[in-house]
Amino acid sequence: MPSRFQSFDDPADPAATAPRLATLRAELVRIGLDGFVVPRADRYQNEYVPPSDERLAWLTGFTGSAGAAIVLADRAVVFVDGRYTLQAAEQVDTTRFEIEHLVDMPPTDWIEANLQAGARLGYDPWLHTARGAEKLAAACEAAGGTLVPVAENPIDAVWHDRPAPPLGPIVVHDTRHAGEPAADKLTRLQERLRATKTTALVVSDPHAVAWLFNIRGSDVAHTPLPLATAIVPADGAPALYVDPRKIGQSVRESLAGPLDIATPDAFEIDLARLxxxxxxxxxxxxTAADAIARIVRAAGGKVVQGSDPIALMKAVKNATEIDGARAAHRRDGVALVRFLAWLDGAAATGGVSEIDAVEMLEQVRADGGLLEDVSFPTIAGAGPNGAIVHYRVTRKTNRRLGSGELFLVDSGAQYVDGTTDVTRTVAIGTPTDEMRDRFTRVLKGHIALARAVFPDGTNGAQLDSFARMFLWSAGLDFDHGTGHGIGSYLSVHEGPARISKLGSTALQRGMILSDEPGYYRTGAYGIRIENLLLVIEAPAIDGAERPLNAFETLTLAPIDLRLVAPTLMTADEIAWLDAYHARVRDEIGPLVDPATRDWLAEATRPVGDFIGEVP
Structure with a gap:
């Protein structure tokens, strides 16, 4: 059936952005600016933003989840990171926009090198954090120019068919899934505020709003968010600022008590008064917009910048959320096994396309009866499309799965009791020796991280190399983080913890993170293996001098043994893979039909059975 949750429409013709760029430049002249910064952001710094806030995509054609643009009178540039370099080259009119690497040449460096002395560079203070704005201002000053805040975004002034802001209804997230009443969360939070002598916290992240008050919404795709903010004082009732049209009477009554509900217009007034x-x-x-800091300072208040304490509270899942995650992954495992069994038979005919695979995967998840949404648009890349890290299939790029190729499928689901994210790479026909070598190196890294035992206080940066070392030994690597945090029926990409070279947050028991090393050969194939891991107490070790943590694998789906080169693996790695497959077989086998169960038994055979069988 057609997908309920994602579109396969082709991106706009890059040339279509030319008149938009010209119109924006004319507007900048009218308001006395020499340039303007266009981030891929809304007021909340969300990963997924509503159509009304897709300003970067409207102006440039680039639809990735991270990026920015700077428009000057005679030059324009789009900044993207390593995940999107190929995508940007296809979507952006490169005769009008230069493309720069967001890390190698960040906007601040570009401004210093290219902004003319005396130039006035505009920015929307609601779309940049205070720290981000400070960096932009410093770059402008270094170039001899000035950063100028605007009261009205000039793109909004010329985007005449801009969609209306969303009005998704808010629902209560029951404590049987949340595991803790909102009042108890509020008590814990206010204790922390008093301990740090903080008068109030502005909750600018809608994920934190949703978690704190045990509510969910539908204002953005793939994440059940209500676009709302809150002010939580150290003492007294918090205030939730949200469009009243999003809250029905029953929800309003359930939220009644130590919570004031106000309109978004009241936020600036109440903040300034405080x-x-x-x-x-x-x-x-x-996530806090520079505009919020400007309001506080203008009214005489003191701004304290730092991490939102809710972020870490939310990242450490309670027992109910952990049980929900396990249930969600078991349910998801049934769908994944059904999908992989179907794919194994159907792809051999040459009649399966990337879109077919996306639609079938959504169908088998929906068959479980509890699918709320996909947790992100499914990445389904056949052959060379798999080498595009954040590939999104469209009707124009849709490709049939061909014999001798690899098929990478990265997908996830939103269930009311948990959020999933899993990647499998599948051989279509017979893989090459190089494919098996690269796949096995990725698998060895995946296993190394999954088996890691580490002391309290260890952060993601300290673990990141576990997943890379077998690629590094062959002079290879991948240009993305190894793992990200996962929400509980919230964002599939949740901070503050992550496993990457930049992961500075210590991992704590109860956190859920992904383990997803990969390898990508441009123009040929992509490989990624992803499971979700729960941080747990490590089994006792004789003589241990400090508390130790380990990981429990949550994801339940077979890893394609046809791509494994057993001679590259150690006995311990093979034992891990065999044990994982035995668990998948034991937990998922009884939940699927007999034909699928037979396929699963074959797909999870001990690795030793394949030695000498696969060339």
Whole structure:
């Protein structure tokens, strides 16, 4: 059946952005600016933004989840990271926009090198964090120019068919899934605020709003978010600022008590009133808009920048959320095994396309009866499309799965009791020796991280190399993080913890993270193996001098043994893979039909059975 949750429409013709760029430049001249910064952001710094906030895509054609643009009178540039270099080259009119690497040449460096002395560079303070704005201002000053805040975004002034803001209804996230009443969460949070002598916290991240008040919404795709903010004082009732049309009477009654519900227009008024009394107000440096800091300072309040304490509270799942995650992954495992069994038979005929695979995977998840949404648009890349890290199939790029190729499928689901994210790479026909070598190196890294035992206080950067070392030994690597945090029926990409070279947050028991090393050969194939891991207490070790942690694998789906080169693996690695497959077989086998069960038994045979069988 057609997908309910994602579109396969082709991107707009890159040339279509030319008149938009010209119109924006004319508007900049009208308001006295020499340039403008266009981030891929909404007021909340969300990963997924509503159509009304897709300003970067409207202007440039680039639809990735991270990026920015700078428009000057005679030059324009789009910045993307390593995940999107191929995508940007296809979507952006390169005769009008230069493309720069977001890390190698960040916007601030580009501004220093290219902004003319005396130039006035505009920015929307609601779309940049305070720290981000400070960096932009410093870059402008270094170039001899000035960063200028705008009261109205000039793109909004010329985007005449801009969609209306979303009005998704808010629902209560029951404590049988949340595991803790909102009142108890609020008590814990306010204790932390008092301990740090903070007058109030501005909750600028809708994920934190949703978690704190045990509510969910539908304002953005793939993440059950209500676009809303809150002010939580150290003492007294918090205030939730949300469009009243999103809250039905029953939800309003369930939220009644120590919570004031106000309109978004009241937020700036209440914040300024609080700040005018000399309040110390904590702002999340990752999501709080520069405009919020400007309001506090203008009213005489003190801004304290730092991490939102809710982020870490939310990342450490309670027992109910952990049980829900296990149930969601078992349910998801049934769908994945059904899908992989279907794929194994159908792809051999040469009649399966990437879109066919996406639609079938969604169908088998929906058959479980509890699918709320996909947790992100499915990445289904056949052959060379698999080498595009964040590939999104369209009707134009749709490719049939061909014999001798690899098929990479990265997908996830939103269930009310948990969020999933899993990647499998499948051989279509007979893989080459190089494919098996690269796949096995990725698998060895995946296993190394899954088997890691580490002391309390270990952060993601310290674990990241576990997943890369077998690629590094062959002079190979991958250009993305190894793992990200996962929400509980919230964002599939949740902070603050992550496993990457930049992962500075210590991993704690109860956190859920992905383990997804990969390898990508441009123009040929992509490989990624992803499971979700729960941080747990490590089994006792004789003589251990400090508390130790380990991982429990949550994802339940077979790894393609046809791509494994057993001679590259150690006995311990083979034992891990055999044990994992035995668990998948034991937990999922009884939940699928007999034909699928037979396929699963074959797909999870001990690795030793394949030695000498696969060339």
């Amino acid at each position: 700040a005018s009394a000399g309040a110390t107000i904590r702002l999340d440096d990752a």
